[in-house]
Amino acid sequence: MNKQKVRVRFAPSPTGALHIGGVRTALYNYLFAKQNGGNFILRIEDTDQTRFVEGAEEYIKKSLDWIGITPDEGPEQGGDYGPYRQSDRKSLYKKYADQLVEKGHAYYAFDSPDDLTQLREEYEKERKISFKYDATVRYQLKNSLNLSPEEVSTLIEQEVPYVVRMFIPEDDEVIFSDLIRDDVRFDTNELDDKVILKADGMPTYHLANIVDDYLMEISHVIRGEEWLSSTGHHVLLYKMLGWTERMPQFAHLPLLLKPEGGGKLSKRDGAKFGFPVFPLQWEEPSDGNTYKGFREAGILPEALANFIALLGWSPGNDQEIFSVEDLVKVFSLEQISKSGARFDYDKALWFNQQYIIHSDTQSLLSYIEDYFPNISGLASKEYLSKVLELYKERIHTILEFPDQALPFFSEEFEYDTKQIKKRYKPENHELYLDLFETINNTDPFEQRSIKSNVESFISEKETKFGVVLPILRLAIAGILQGPDLFAMMEVIGKEKTRKRLDRSLPIFQELKN
Template structure:
């Protein structure tokens, strides 16, 4: 099985086998369609990956001649199962709409007669989607080794249990990023490394910025007074679980008419991102939650 660029020389190879008397051991030749550029015409090349920001090699490759580095799927955070599934469907399909398939399913379903005769365009965004799907299939603890390394690289030491809780709260969130043309886009978390920009506040208290759009909109004149009341209430709770916080805060909201959610998010996160406030507060614990509320009052007034 080889690429279609070998098709013109296939008759010559058959003649060579016949000339040497090797016809009994001559293989059956099959030719797969070429992988085409994501954009434009022609077959996929390393330069396409370098230009558009996706890996072409399985592992990071260092060119010994000029020192250039080409990224690899492993170093970019792709899961092996996702890459195999993605590549298997380039130029072939099982004859139905199924996209996610295990190695065993791919082996059982693969049939050369279902391979396309035309080139397969390399849709690297689809590869990212496959990785996201396979990440979500994993247990939260499977994310932890990679996430823990990212945290340690940023000077943060945590526990596997805490990290797994953060994964559970944030793994289905959306991230914002800039494409190679400088356009701002959004996509679901597709790599463990996507977690860090969205989860720093779990481990590091925010720096409050009055110019932040979410802060400017949601920290109002009465927010400091509301947060003082909330802090006083939270300070009386010995049980800081999600359920107990919800019980007491919901009752306080009903009695006072105060809706603290956005200002509370400003205090604990510093921006408009993050999980449910009860989940976040319970994760941070009573002391850290109160410290952040008082810090927000001090800095934002």
């Protein structure tokens, strides 16, 4: 491991919503930095202005903030290595592109996009293989390798658009060590002459991320598997610029796969299977659709962090519940899998349920107030807390709370008439009335005393719980599902309980008749 201080970066492009895979990348970088006493940096890579989406950068920052991944340096936080937005660093990159040209490691290419499109179509039609701008064609095209210095100067003076391309050496091999994938090798004959500076003067990802990583003293580059194929070019750029002594260590993370496997998880999978793939709700400008986020689905940020941490990483034992602080202590790049991890939303719901169960009720109450201000207006915080405490083990997401807990907030709930007809026995009608009276006479009206009186009643009447309790629950809540019935009656209170018992009587009387 490099002896320099650990400095890692999460470098998203503001081209749309932050995918859950990106959140995992940010989390792994954050955990690694904190574990090693290092710095976690947010860098916005907005060099591709053609794909820039208004609001995407702010969305990225809000998403990280929601899940609790706070940068030590970034556009908002500042730092000694800024600016942290690549569009604000534009003047830096041309200097290094020019250096590469001067050293013979890069060259000017004046081929127009139309020329290349036509060439690509002809090439692929004749040869039946994909066109690459590489050693096999570079000396046949309109670039500074084939033009005289005078011709190049004239074209530049005439402001003919040009790009700067890497000059990839032939018959060589690029080897680097990946902390997840061990030694990775590239045959340079398989690599194309990547564009490193575009016609608008902006760098491509390949140049910009190398220059920025070097100048920001990044020690480890932890990023998605999709960038593995580009790392051969990046290692060459470090060599060409003479920066190999400060080249970071690489770690390429496995993909997040569709629930059924067989491909990278996408927003279309979320739409197809009905689960979120973005941390927060996102309105997609390209198609006008609104995509629900994990937050809007009622998932707690701590649960989401725990869930995604285990998508591709294992602690080496059976433990599954980790706070972020716990993860900082045990996280290891060496324990990240090389193979992709299937996205299982049911597992995410399980994690969320565990966090709801073990969360402080008062902290959960803040979510209820945020999600459902109408419910908050119907009851005091004390009452809400009591109701929430009854449902913590019964709900998977915060969104399930209002529907399940409806009998606590409305006297206009509907009765499950199908269950009433199934459970009500006319011959027991007087028994039900006696039970209702026993409950009305209970004092103090607390869970323990209500339960004790009902148990005594059942014993005296020589009946069974299964005979009377379903009818009692249907009278109190309208449905058979719900938390402990006696705890429920205590929370509702004696007066409301009495009114509900009275309200149910005409329904039972009608069945009796």
